[in-house]
Amino acid sequence: MAANHGSDHESDPSTRLYNPYQNYDLPIKSQYLYKLPTSPEFLFTEEALHQRRSWGENLTFYTGSAYLAGSVSGAASGLFSAVKSFEPGDTTKLKVNRILNSSGHSGRVWGNRIGVIGLIYAGIESGVVAVTDRDDVWSSVAAGLGTGAVYRAARGVRSAAVAGALGAVAAGAAVAGKQIFKRYIPI
Structure with a gap:
C-alpha cells in the first residue's frame, strides 16, 4: 500500500503528498500521507473559468480600499491645512x-x-455581473455610472446625471489603466 502512494503521486502531477506530522519527530508510515491538489478545485468547470472575487470579497475589497485611500488623502489634506x-x-x-x-x-x-462610494460601487458591480453574467469593461463602466448617480441622487437629477457620467469615465479609466499596468509591468 505504501508503494502505491508513491506511484500514484508520480503519475499524477496535479497532486502533491502532504504529511501532517512533518514538524514532529515521529516515525510516520506512508499511509498517513495525503494527496492534496496543486490547483484550485471547483465543483463545475464553469466556475473555473471565472477568475474573480465573490460579491462579499468584492464588497470588502472596494470598501476597505476606498476608505483607506480616502483616510490617507484626508489626513494629508488636514496636515496641509493645519500647517497653513x-x-x-x-x-x-x-x-x-x-x-x-x-x-x-x-x-x-x-x-x-x-x-461609501466604494461600497456603492461594489454592490452595483456585483449586481451587474450577476445579471449579465459577464465581467468586462462595460460592467465596470455601468457600475461607475450607477455609483455616481446613486451617490448624488439626493441633489437632483442633473447632479446625479453629471456624477453618473463622471463615475462612468472614472471607472473606464481605472479599468484601462489596470490593463495597461498589467501589460507593461508583469506581476
Missing part, C-alpha cells in the same frame, strides 16, 4: 495638536465619504 493655519506665537505642542486634530478630522470625513 499656524500662527507666529504657536508653541510646538500647539502645532502638533493642531496637526493631529486637523489630520484626524479630515481623514475620517474623507475616508467615510470615499468608503
Whole structure:
C-alpha cells in the first residue's frame, strides 16, 4: 500500500503528498500521507473559468480600499491645512495638536465619504455581473455610472446625471489603466 502512494503521486502531477506530522519527530508510515491538489478545485468547470472575487470579497475589497485611500488623502489634506493655519506665537505642542486634530478630522470625513462610494460601487458591480453574467469593461463602466448617480441622487437629477457620467469615465479609466499596468509591468 505504501508503494502505491508513491506511484500514484508520480503519475499524477496535479497532486502533491502532504504529511501532517512533518514538524514532529515521529516515525510516520506512508499511509498517513495525503494527496492534496496543486490547483484550485471547483465543483463545475464553469466556475473555473471565472477568475474573480465573490460579491462579499468584492464588497470588502472596494470598501476597505476606498476608505483607506480616502483616510490617507484626508489626513494629508488636514496636515496641509493645519500647517497653513499656524500662527507666529504657536508653541510646538500647539502645532502638533493642531496637526493631529486637523489630520484626524479630515481623514475620517474623507475616508467615510470615499468608503461609501466604494461600497456603492461594489454592490452595483456585483449586481451587474450577476445579471449579465459577464465581467468586462462595460460592467465596470455601468457600475461607475450607477455609483455616481446613486451617490448624488439626493441633489437632483442633473447632479446625479453629471456624477453618473463622471463615475462612468472614472471607472473606464481605472479599468484601462489596470490593463495597461498589467501589460507593461508583469506581476
